[in-house]
Every structure is written in C-alpha cells, then in structure tokens.
Amino acid sequence: MSYAENLSLFFVLLFGIIIVPGMDMLFIVANALSGGRKAGLSATAGVIAGGTIHTLSGLIGIGLLLRLAPSLFNIVLLAGAAYMAWIGVTLMRSAITVEAVEGAPKRPAWTAFRQGAITCLLNPKAYLFTASVFPQFVRPQYGPLWSQGLAMGLMVAATQLSVYGGLALAAGKSRDLLTRNPGVTMAAGRAAGVLLIVAAALTAWEGLATR
Numbered sequence: 001m002s003y004a005e006n007l008s009l010f011f012v013l014l015f016g017i018i019i020v021p022g023m024d025m026l027f028i029v030a031n032a033l034s035g036g037r038k039a040g041l042s043a044t045a046g047v048i049a050g051g052t053i054h055t056l057s058g059l060i061g062i063g064l065l066l067r068l069a070p071s072l073f074n075i076v077l078l079a080g081a082a083y084m085a086w087i088g089v090t091l092m093r094s095a096i097t098v099e100a101v102e103g104a105p106k107r108p109a110w111t112a113f114r115q116g117a118i119t120c121l122l123n124p125k126a127y128l129f130t131a132s133v134f135p136q137f138v139r140p141q142y143g144p145l146w147s148q149g150l151a152m153g154l155m156v157a158a159t160q161l162s163v164y165g166g167l168a169l170a171a172g173k174s175r176d177l178l179t180r181n182p183g184v185t186m187a188a189g190r191a192a193g194v195l196l197i198v199a200a201a202l203t204a205w206e207g208l209a210t211r
Helices: 003-018 023-068 070-093 109-121 124-137 145-169 171-180 182-210
Strands: none
Touching (some): 003 182, 023 109, 023 124, 023 171, 070 124, 070 182, 145 171, 171 182
C-alpha cells in the first residue's frame, strides 16, 4: 500500500466516523440553534481543539511505544484492529437515531469554544478510538512519525471543520436532517461500521506484512 493509498483509506474511515451523529455533533448544533452561526462555529473550533489533543496523545503514545517497546507494536496493532472491528460490528447492529436537538443556553463565543473542547476531551471513547486507529496507519517506510502525524492531524481538523462547520452554518436544516430522517442517521452509522471492519482487516494485514 502506497502512502497516498494509506492516507486515502484513513480519510474514508475518518469521514465515515465523523458524519455519525454523536456528542460533539449534537453539542455544535445545539449551540448554533441558540446562539446562531457564531456560537456554532465557536463550538466547532473547540471540538477541533479537543480533537487536536486527542491526535497528539495518540501520536505520543505510538512514539513512546516504538522507542521503548517496539516488539509490542504488533500486539497493539492487532488489539487496535480488533477494537475497530468490534466498533464496526456494534455500529452495523445499532439503529442510531436522534429524537430531538434543543438549543443550548445562549453563551459567549469563548464559552462555547471552551465547552466544545471540554466536551471533546471528556469523551473516553475518543481516546480509545485514537489509540486503536492511529497505529493502523503509521508506517516506518512513510517517513518520520511527526510528518505522518501532522498530515493525519490536519486531515482530522479539516474534516471536522467541513462537517461540523457546515452543520453549524445551517443549524435549523441540520436539526431537521438529524431528527426527521432517522433512516439517514441509521444508514450513516451502519456504513461507518462497514468501513471500520474493512479498514481493520486491511490495515492489520498490511501492518503485519510490512513488519
């Protein structure tokens, strides 16, 4: 697998996960409903800041593992792939729907930013997901860890900005899409589940083959 193919697979998986309605998405839409576009975009910026910290923590963990215990990397790789596949199966079997999205109390832009970052950082599943996904896409032959991490981190931030920012700019329509079309959210969740399973299998096979 070439570096371009590796990043393309990462992007497809990333996009599939971000479009599934979750705590971050609902927080942003709620802020946009009550405080308008400025509040929604501030909340989006906060979530992106929190996501950046998740990315850094994942990369630091991989770097320490490769330096201190490289023999354990394959175990982490397989464990991460198994966790990704388990999440995928869970999403495929679930029926994700959003019954209502109410406006949050109107708050200053800085408060929306801060609470968006906290909302993202306090999500324990995000740390587990980062720890399981990032090892699947880091390859020694692709160059220094920092450059790979920078590319992946920029992709995460850009995708969050595109999806969440778009929802913040169209808060009313976003709420209608989430609440009045349960089939859309269910399809998004199940499609993301398929992507996770496929990506887990491909990256685990490729990772073990190259190591």
